Amino acid sequence: xxxxxxxxxxxxxxxxxxxxxxxxxxxxxxxxxxxxxxxxxxxxxxxxxxxxxxxxxxxxxxxxxxxxxxxxxxxxxxxxxxxxxxxxxxxxxxxxxxxxxxxxxxxxxxxxxxxxxxxxxxxxxxxxxxxxxxxxxxxxxxxxxxxxxxxxxxxxxxxxxxxxxxxxxxxxxxxxxxxxxxxxxxxxxxxxxxxxxxxxxxxxxxxxxxxxxxxxxxxxxxxxxxxxxxxxxxxxxxxxxxxxxxxxxxxxxxxxxxxxxxxxxxxxxxxxxxxxxxxxxxxxxxxxxxxxxxxxxxxxxxxxxxxxxxxxxxxxxxxxxxxxxxxxxxxxxxxxxxxxxxxxxxxxxxxxxxxxxxxxxxxxxxxxxxxxxxxxxxxxxxxxxxxxxxxxxxxxxxxxxxxxxxxxxxxxxxxxxxxxxxxxxxxxxxxxxxxxxxxxxxxxxxxxx
Amino acid sequence: xxxxxxxxxxxxxxxxxxxxxxxxxxxxxxxxxxxxxxxxxxxxxxxxxxxxxxxxxxxxxxxxxxxxxxxxxxxxxxxxxxxxxxxxxxxxxxxxxxxxxxxxxxxxxxxxxxxxxxxxxxxxxxxxxxxxxxxxxxxxxxxxxxxxxxxxxxxxxxxxxxxxxxxxxxxxxxxxxxxxxxxxxxxxxxxxxxxxxxxxxxxxxxxxxxxxxxxxxxxxxxxxxxxxxxxxxxxxxxxxxxxxxxxxxxxxxxxxxxxxxxxxxxxxxxxxxxxxxxxxxxxxxxxxxxxxxxxxxxxxxxxxxxxx
Ligand SMILES: Nc1nc2c(ncn2[C@@H]2O[C@H](COP(=O)(O)OP(=O)(O)OP(=O)(O)O)[C@@H](O)[C@H]2O)c(=O)[nH]1
Ligand SMILES: [Mg+2]
Numbered sequence: 001x002x003x004x005x006x007x008x009x010x011x012x013x014x015x016x017x018x019x020x021x022x023x024x025x026x027x028x029x030x031x032x033x034x035x036x037x038x039x040x041x042x043x044x045x046x047x048x049x050x051x052x053x054x055x056x057x058x059x060x061x062x063x064x065x066x067x068x069x070x071x072x073x074x075x076x077x078x079x080x081x082x083x084x085x086x087x088x089x090x091x092x093x094x095x096x097x098x099x100x101x102x103x104x105x106x107x108x109x110x111x112x113x114x115x116x117x118x119x120x121x122x123x124x125x126x127x128x129x130x131x132x133x134x135x136x137x138x139x140x141x142x143x144x145x146x147x148x149x150x151x152x153x154x155x156x157x158x159x160x161x162x163x164x165x166x167x168x169x170x171x172x173x174x175x176x177x178x179x180x181x182x183x184x185x186x187x188x189x190x191x192x193x194x195x196x197x198x199x200x201x202x203x204x205x206x207x208x209x210x211x212x213x214x215x216x217x218x219x220x221x222x223x224x225x226x227x228x229x230x231x232x233x234x235x236x237x238x239x240x241x242x243x244x245x246x247x248x249x250x251x252x253x254x255x256x257x258x259x260x261x262x263x264x265x266x267x268x269x270x271x272x273x274x275x276x277x278x279x280x281x282x283x284x285x286x287x288x289x290x291x292x293x294x295x296x297x298x299x300x301x302x303x304x305x306x307x308x309x310x311x312x313x314x315x316x317x318x319x320x321x322x323x324x325x326x327x328x329x330x331x332x333x334x335x336x337x338x339x340x341x342x343x344x345x346x347x348x349x350x351x352x353x354x355x356x357x358x359x360x361x362x363x364x365x366x367x368x369x370x371x372x373x374x375x376x377x378x379x380x381x382x383x384x385x386x387x388x389x390x391x392x393x394x395x396x397x398x399x400x401x402x403x404x405x406x407x408x409x410x411x412x413x414x415x416x417x418x419x420x421x422x423x424x425x426x427x428x429x430x431x432x433x434x435x436x437x438x439x440x441x442x443x444x445x446x447x448x449x
Numbered sequence: 450x451x452x453x454x455x456x457x458x459x460x461x462x463x464x465x466x467x468x469x470x471x472x473x474x475x476x477x478x479x480x481x482x483x484x485x486x487x488x489x490x491x492x493x494x495x496x497x498x499x500x501x502x503x504x505x506x507x508x509x510x511x512x513x514x515x516x517x518x519x520x521x522x523x524x525x526x527x528x529x530x531x532x533x534x535x536x537x538x539x540x541x542x543x544x545x546x547x548x549x550x551x552x553x554x555x556x557x558x559x560x561x562x563x564x565x566x567x568x569x570x571x572x573x574x575x576x577x578x579x580x581x582x583x584x585x586x587x588x589x590x591x592x593x594x595x596x597x598x599x600x601x602x603x604x605x606x607x608x609x610x611x612x613x614x615x616x617x618x619x620x621x622x623x624x625x626x627x628x629x630x631x632x633x634x635x636x637x638x639x640x641x642x643x644x645x646x647x648x649x650x651x652x653x654x655x656x657x658x659x660x661x662x663x664x665x666x667x668x669x670x671x672x673x674x675x676x677x678x679x680x681x682x683x684x685x686x687x688x689x690x691x692x693x694x695x696x697x698x699x700x701x702x703x704x705x706x707x708x709x710x711x712x713x714x715x716x717x718x719x720x721x722x723x724x725x726x727x728x729x730x731x732x733x734x735x736x737x738x739x740x741x742x743x744x745x746x747x748x749x750x751x752x753x754x755x756x757x
Contacts, residue, residue, distance in 0.1 A: 039504040042685035045495045109708065109736070110564025110681060139736070141603035145596035149617075153595075193711050220564065224501040224685025226713035247563060250648040252687035275563065275594070 005037045005078075005293050009071035024060050027074065031056055034078055041255035041292045044228045047262045055081050079289050085258060086285035091242060091267040093184075093214045100132070100183035102174065102210060106203055106238060107218035108230060109191030112246035112272055114143060116218050117188040118150035119272065119280035124184055125154060132182040134173035135160030136206070137190035147188055154277060157182070166190070166202060170210045187212060194233035203238045214241045216269065219260055221248045227256035228263045235264045245288075246272035249279065255292050328386040331418050332378045374414050376404040389415055483526050485518055493529065500716035500753050501685050506723075510536050534754045540719055541746040546703065546728035549674050550578075554586070554632035556640045556665055556672040560658060560699070561679035562691055563646030566707035566733055568597065570679050571643040572604035573733070573741035579610055583638040588628035589614040590621040590661065591645035601643050608738065621645065621657065622664045629668045642673070649694035662699045677730060679705045682715030692721045707733030710740070714753055 012030050031052050038048045059077045095101045103120065105113045114137065121131045133151050135158055137143035144160050151158035157180075159173035170187050177185040187206065192199040207215065217231060217240040234240055243264070245257050248271045257268055268283040378386060380403035385392050392400070392415065401408045483489060490511055497507035514532050517523045523532055549555070557574070559567045568591070575585045587610050591597035598614050605612035613628040625642055632640040644661065647654035665672045678695045680688055695701055706715050709732050721727055729744040 036504050039498055040686055042501075042687070045498050108683065108711070110566060112564060140600070141607075142596045142600035145599045146594070149595035195712060220681075220683070222562070222681075222684050222687040224683060224688075224713065224717065225499050226501070226683050226711070229712045230683070247648065249650070250562070250687065251650050251690060252685070256685065 005033065005295065006071060006075050008033045008037075009074055013070045013074075024056075027059050027070075028056060030071075030074055031059075034074070037293060038255060038258075041253035041294070042222075042224050042227070042259075043255035043292065044225050044259040044262075047228070047259050050262075051081070051085070051258075075293070075295070079286075079293060079295070082258070082289035082292060083285045086261055086288055087267045089282065089284050089286075091269045091283065093242065093269060095183070096213045099181070100174065100177035100185040101214070102177075102185045102187065102212040104187040104189065104206065104210075104212035104215045105218055105244075106189050106215060106234060106240070107191060108193065108220070109140075111191060111218045111220045112244075113137075113191060113218045114146050114150070114188050115275065115277075116216075116244050116246060116270075116272060116280070117147060117186050118154065118156075118277045120184075120186050120270075121151065121156045122154050122277045123270075123280055125156065129184065130182045131156055132173060132177045132180070132185050133158045134170050134185060134187045136166040136169045136173075136187055138162070138164070138166055138169070139190040143188075143190065150277060167205050167209060170206050174210050194230045194237070200234075200237040207238055215239060216242050216244050217260070217264075217266070218244045218246060219256060221245050221254040221256065221271075222250065222252040223256035225259075227259040231260040232263045235266070240264060240266055242267050242269040244268070244270045244272065245283070249273045253292050253294065254288055257288060258292065328378050328381065328389055328414075328418055332375065373404070373406050373410055377401075377406055377411055377414050380404040389418060485524075485526050485529070489526060489529075490515070493533070497533075497716070497753075500714040501688075502716035502719050503686055503689070506720050530754060534750050537719065537750045537753055538746055540723055541729075541749060544718070544722040544727070544729045545744050545746050546730060547743065548730050549702070550583075550639055552671065552674050554629075554637045554640045554669070554672075555674045556629065556632070556642065556669060557675040557677065558642045558644065558662065558665070558673040558699075559677055559679060559705075560644045560695065561646065561705075562648050562681075565646065565679040565681045565684075566705075567591075567646065567679045568600050568604070568643050569736065570677075570705050570707060570731065570733055570741065571601065571641045572608060573738050574731070575604075575610045575639075575641050576608040576738040577741060578639055579608060584635075585610050586628060586632045586635075586637050586640045587612045588624055588640060588642040590624045590628075590642050592617055592619050592621050592624065593645040597643075597645065622660055625661050625664050626668065629665055629672070633669060649691045649698075655694070655698045658695075659699050673702075675702045675730070676700060677703050677705050679707055680715070680718070680721075682706050682708045683711060683713040684715075684717060686717065688717035689720050689724070692725055692727060696725055696727065701727055703728040703730035705729075705731040705733065706744070709752075710734045715749075716753065 009030050012033065013026070034055065035048055035052050038051065039045060043051070055078055058081065059074055093101070093103060105117055107113050117133055121133055124131045133147055133156055135144040135147040137147075138160075144162065147160070148158050157176075159176055160169040164172075166189065173185055173187070177183060187210070189203060189206070190199075192203075194200075206212075215238060217234050219227065219231070223230070231240075231243075243257070243260055243266055245254060245268055248254060260266075261268065268285075268288075271281050271283050271288075273279045273281055377400060380400045381392070385396065385400075397408050397411045401411050493514070494507045494511045497510060498504055502510075510533060513536060514523070514529060517532060523529065548557070550557075559571050561567050571587060575587055578585050587601060587605055589598045589601045589612055591601075592615065595617075598617060602612050602614065613624060613631060615624050615627075621644065628640055628642065631637075642661070642665075644658065645654075647658065649655065662673065662676065676699055678692055678701050680691065684691070692701070692704065704718060704721060704727055706718055706729055709715060718729055722729065732742050732744050734740045734742060
């Protein structure tokens with residue numbers, strides 16, 4: 001299991017720093033951890049190589065060597081550099097001077113083009129526009145039905161019938177968009193391999209004849225090292241203007257985004273975060289940088305919490321995360337509340353230091369039996385014990401175990417996990433301000449919208 | 450049967466198309482007569498990483514190779530190629546296992562993350578079993594994704610296999626219940642269940658899958674006989690988390706590795722095989738019905754480290 005990068009760097013610098021001043025070699029050694037972290041996040045190894053060189057140059061040039069907190073400094077440099085490479089946020093697909101604006105989606109099989117087409121249609125609908133969809137995947141069985149169904153749900157017209165060729169569908173869609181004053185026109189094409197020449201030619205033909213203003217490469221966030229080949233080939237063969245990163249609602253670290261960005265130089269316009277048509281978000285490089293580094297994504301956590309529970313509950317969760325005084329009562333309350341929120345393990349995985357933390361609560365959430373046992377244990381404690389768990393010595397543990405019908409090991413486990421959570425929260429507090437670009441940390445920002 | 454014949458041939462054909470990506474890759478480095486130095490080790494490791502074996506596993510293989518060099522069993526760079534091939538083959542050999550379909554009906558549950566190739570694999574498998582003289586039934590238990598039922602139905606029409614289905618949005622457990630009942634009543638050979646794509650991090654969807662499994666087992670003790678996770682070969686390190694979590698949730702019997710006709714090598718399965726001891730029961734090498742094969746470790750290793 002990957003430990004948190006900050007923690008690993010801390011360990012290294014603790015060991016090195018004990019012997020006096022840090023040298024450039026020390027930093028180099030630390031950067032080996034950065035390399036491994038990026039590789040585990042699926043950043044292509046060549047991209048990693050150049051990246052680490054850049055970071056070394058920058059880290060040595062800065063105060064890292066003299067810093068009292070070299071690990072934090074290195075993390076900051078790495079994070080900043082990643083944010084820079086990932087490019088600016090809020091990339092907008094500029095509307096065409098003469099509507100319709102045509103957006104074309106291309107990519108490998110199964111990357112999420114059709115779903116993304118529907119999401120984009122919805123996105124523009126909510127902005128007051130009147131989009132139209134072209135179902136130009138005539139290969140995969142029922143791909144057109146899929147888009148028809150989604151279009152009907154959204155009240156967006158869909159062009160494309162069986163028996164019609166992809167190019168003809170796109171052309172007809174463009175005419176129809178112009179005639180009916182609909183924009184943008186979103187072209188959904190069939191998934192294909194980046195080495196399939198005849199199929200690439202089909203995309204080129206559509207590009208030539210329909211002249212889309214924005215060609216978007218749809219990339220699965222779970223993609224591994226091959227992302228560079230895929231992106232480079234599609235870019236060379238068809239040409240891409242921007243990227244959509246899909247399936248970010250899983251726990252893939254999304255390093256492929258950095259690979260794609262480095263080989264194409266194209267910005268990431270949107271990210272997909274769920275199967276429903278509303279799960280499309282603008283891209284935030286700082287969030288993805290944190291995620292790639294396994295440093296968690298508190299901002300997304302907060303937003304996710306807000307989306308899945310009511311405002312009050314979300315605020316309570318945030319407050320508890322910030323509070324240092326975190327009693328066993330709070331622990332129990334949070335476990336219960338968070339159980340209602342569903343995928344707790346996922347939420348916790350997004351926290352800074354979430355990796356260390358993750359082992360514990362996953363254990364908790366995996367089985368509700370455990371939660372029940374924890375309930376029983378906490379119920380058998382005195383109010384004083386709940387507020388001051390450190391007073392719970394060996395004989396008290398035995399008493400609590402007997403009283404709750406559990407074992408001393410169970411009690412120990414509960415206390416240990418509670419202690420871990422507290423420690424983690426302290427670290428979280430300690431990190432505030434030290435990583436100024438991790439927007440989520442300093443002030444737990446206000447809710448969206 | 451066609452699943453077992455011509456093994457590896459289509460794979461190799463697919464691989465030839467992507468040879469140019471490998472030309473500058475592992476093969477070239479391993480074949481060269483350069484000295485064994487730090488730079489070489491680093492490149493070797495990176496090339497295993499490029500095949501998605503993961504940094505840790507690549508380091509592990511490199512360390513084992515280093516030991517052989519230390520003991521003097523290997524002295525030239527060119528000898529490292531066979532060595533790495535042997536390591537990989539040793540790791541993957543136990544993974545080549547046939548489907549267990551020796552039941553009537555045998556039930557195959559196809560599952561995995563979104564877009565990995567489940568529905569297509571169901572259709573390919575059904576077509577091949579059918580061609581081998583078996584009676585087959587398909588169940589459209591993806592009631593969630595738009596037109597997922599229609600997708601399987603189209604395949605069913607094309608290959609002449611009946612598809613058990615209900616309306617979109619209905620309970621997948623009910624579909625599966627009907628399908629198992631029908632397959633048992635008619636004493637069919639194989640029932641193949643297509644399920645909705647789901648990310649392994651969504652606990653409610655994983656619960657739903659576990660429920661499907663229970664429904665099948667309750668009706669037909671011992672079933673499902675195969676619970677296969679369909680994995681896209683393009684997947685990186687997350688593929689391991691997928692396999693681990695799906696395995697924990699519903700006890701997989703194996704993995705189907707799809708899209709090996711691309712340029713990705715699917716190296717993450719090495720870790721899945723080693724750490725989870727899961728077999729690779731099928732591989733997908735294209736979009737046509739015949740593009741489904743048994744897993745051949747030697748051919749797979751050829752793709753990772755060409756014999757030269
Ligand atoms: N090149 C290639 N494409 C494949 C292979 N297997 C499946 N595909 C394609 O991948 C795409 C997705 O396949 P599906 O079978 O619909 O995937 P799925 O897992 O059922 O997808 P969801 O149900 O939406 O989660 C389709 O375009 C298939 O044709 C393969 O081995 N090689
Ligand atoms: Mg499907």
